[in-house]
Amino acid sequence: MEIGVPKETKDQEFRVGLSPNSVRGLCDRGHTVFVETDAGIGAGFTNEDYLQAGAKIVPDPKAAWNREMVVKVKEPLPPEYPLIQKEQILFTYLHLAAARSLTERLIESGVTAIAYETVELPNHSLPLLTPMSIIAGRLSVQFGARFLERQQGGRGVLLGGVPGVQPGRVVILGGGVVGTEAAKMAVGLGAQVQILDINLERLAYLETLFGSRVELLYSNTPQVEGTVPNADLLIGAVLVPGRKAPTLVSRDLVAKMRSGSVIVDVAVDQGGCIETLHPTSHTKPTYVEAGVVHYGVPNMPGAVPWTATQALNNSTFPYVLKLAEHGIAALEKDESLAKGLNVQNHAIVHPAVREVFPDLA
Structure with missing residues (x-):
């Protein structure tokens, strides 16, 4: 051929x-x-x-x-x-x-x-999406940490903190491959990490992986509304194969986040799960809306x-x-x-x- x-x-x-x-x-x-x-x-x-x-x-x-x-x-x-x-x-x-x-x-x-x-394999895993999801999940924290820097428009928060100063808070929507890899990176940096997911079996698995280092929460509207405003870094990691990702974070909820907080939506190429986020590019990766830095590059692994x-x-x-x-x-x-x-x-x-x-x- x-x-x-x-x-x-x-x-x-x-x-x-x-x-x-x-x-x-x-x-x-x-x-x-x-x-x-x-x-x-x-x-x-x-x-x-x-x-x-x-x-x-x-x-x-x-x-x-x-x-x-x-x-x-x-x-x-x-x-x-x-x-x-x-x-x-x-x-x-x-x-x-x-x-x-x-x-x-x-x-x-x-x-x-x-x-x-x-x-899709018989066990419903996605073998050709997984390697890029692993990379994108890890990059989401790497880029998020960068854009939290004051010179990049962020709050000036060091995700890992230092002795005597509270570390940054990372909220991850979705506990699949992307969310898991993002959590690994965030935990490694020393951040406070929360993962929200609707799959209780997945949350149970994540507990075996992270133990008490990550707060694992069932995802529903009150839980999302209670965690998102306190996030220094919010990561959208919701994927529905072949379909547009559901909108979990409304424009009004984004407006409640602190000025200089950062949003990274890894599923932006599938529509994203955050209402205010739209695709950007590596040339111009971010924009500010409601005082929050938005990162929406749809081909994140292209950076590596x-x-x-x-x-x-x-x-x-x-x-x-x-x-x-x-x-x-x-x-x-x-x-x-x-x-x-x-x-x-x-x-x-x-x-x-x-x-x-x-x-x-």
Whole structure:
């Protein structure tokens, strides 16, 4: 199969769809990989690295896109829409619940669009979302701590505190992979940490992980309203696969937070769970509303592309190889991969995306 790897176009997105190691694995099995010039530079992979792995370097996006399968990291942006082709396989993060125009274009094109974030194992885990969720969860505290600095517009709070001075308070909405990793980082810094979740089994598991170092609370409206105003750093970590995240924090509740507090919503690419937060970019990551610093970068792991590209490829490569070996027939051979199918034959396939866009189904 011919496989294209275009350079990512999202703002400061330095990850790349296939690492040289993945390219070698495909080429060793007889497939041909076309990598756009400098596609991996931001992640630390040179054109020579790809050539040595067996890839062909092509000069422009069109040459990378004009292949049987395209492997990316982030969803296509409008300048890439004309490059999407009928009967092509597109394998990448899509997050269609928050992207109507992209959904319309995928339907129109006739492409087979498979989303990393909805590939699902029998135990309901999301193997291609998990590695980036781990990174994003850890980065949420790293970035949150940075923007709490006074020079960055924050309150001037050191999350870990010092002897004689109270540490900062971190409130995490959601105890899944993102929330757990955020808590690990926050606890490591010495912050006071609260996690809110509606899954009692998950809260019980988190107790075995953190013991008394984290306050574990059942998430309901009174609990959210009681904890959010006291947060120095509020982290949104709510994910509903294929659907828009529910709004848990209203505009009025944000207004009750202290001036200079920070909000980081990791699920912003799926709509986010905080009413006042909208997507930002690595170039301009924050804005202030109601006196609160909002961070809404939807591709947070792009800040650590060397780590993130390899972590992502460790998980995606087996599925890329199946698609390369069998084409769309791989969807019949692998139920988990089939659950990643979002759009095919000019129609929305994934049930959750159909619910979001019933008029397009």
